[in-house]
Amino acid sequence: MDWYTTLIEWLQRFSVVYGILTVRYVVIAGLAFLIVWKLLSRRLAHKYIQPDRRPSRENILHEVKYSFMTFFVFGLVGVFMFEATRNGWTRIYRDVGEFGWAYFFLSLVGTILIHDAYFYWTHRFMHWKKIFKHVHLVHHRSTNPTPWAAFSFHPLEAIIEAGIVPLVAFLYPIHAGALLIFLFYMTALNVLGHLGYELFPSGFTRKRATLWHNTSTHHNMHHKYFNCNYGLYFNWWDRFMRTNHPEYHEQFETRASARASAAASRQKDGLSSPDIAAL
Numbered sequence: 001m002d003w004y005t006t007l008i009e010w011l012q013r014f015s016v017v018y019g020i021l022t023v024r025y026v027v028i029a030g031l032a033f034l035i036v037w038k039l040l041s042r043r044l045a046h047k048y049i050q051p052d053r054r055p056s057r058e059n060i061l062h063e064v065k066y067s068f069m070t071f072f073v074f075g076l077v078g079v080f081m082f083e084a085t086r087n088g089w090t091r092i093y094r095d096v097g098e099f100g101w102a103y104f105f106l107s108l109v110g111t112i113l114i115h116d117a118y119f120y121w122t123h124r125f126m127h128w129k130k131i132f133k134h135v136h137l138v139h140h141r142s143t144n145p146t147p148w149a150a151f152s153f154h155p156l157e158a159i160i161e162a163g164i165v166p167l168v169a170f171l172y173p174i175h176a177g178a179l180l181i182f183l184f185y186m187t188a189l190n191v192l193g194h195l196g197y198e199l200f201p202s203g204f205t206r207k208r209a210t211l212w213h214n215t216s217t218h219h220n221m222h223h224k225y226f227n228c229n230y231g232l233y234f235n236w237w238d239r240f241m242r243t244n245h246p247e248y249h250e251q252f253e254t255r256a257s258a259r260a261s262a263a264a265s266r267q268k269d270g271l272s273s274p275d276i277a278a279l
């Protein structure tokens, strides 16, 4: 095969991966934004986490612009992964029967747990003073993020974030479907972290059955204060490393237990609810 045909083939694959990533982002982040920030914004005003701060049109355009740049990096990694799998370098498999359904689900849960640790520690690394400005500041331009911030990364951060896929695929057998489910789950939870509204019920961060899971308030506070709440899916690492914000539970409860009537009166005074009608 000559180099021209190979190049066209790679470009085609890149376009397909870029397309899938864009659709995934626009559908999940877009739906969250449309439903929570547009259609239900008044009804959910009491759940809005930072009532004193409103993202501007520029903030949101920044989040979307950098997310599309991130997909460029992710697209290149996708093409590399396709080539690597075709050459038998990765451990991605297609026949569920090879390892059975139990392994399918075990590898899926294991991948989420591994990614949780990967995210926490790479995130801590990116907050290291010497590199923060060059790698992670783009993401922290959003001090009150919207769902569109889910992939708003500097290209260098995008490379770090993409690293989980080759790490998993080279490390242990994973079914292509399990990998796909993981990527969608990751996107959904990522959007939840940047939702800007707290939809979990009061007591969620204290009850045994749920306290291990993170909330929208958790990551929103990371964007507000920078040096706390580094975890993605679960609260284990932040607890273990004592990096939860000291007021995490209180601030969560403020939103989770807020009543609609209080927000309505605040709205009357013109103090609450993001005004994004101009968008």
Ligand SMILES: [Zn+2]
Binding pocket: 123, 127, 136, 140, 222, 226
């Ligand atoms: Zn950060």
Ligand SMILES: [Zn+2]
Binding pocket: 139, 145, 149, 194, 219, 223
């Ligand atoms: Zn974030």
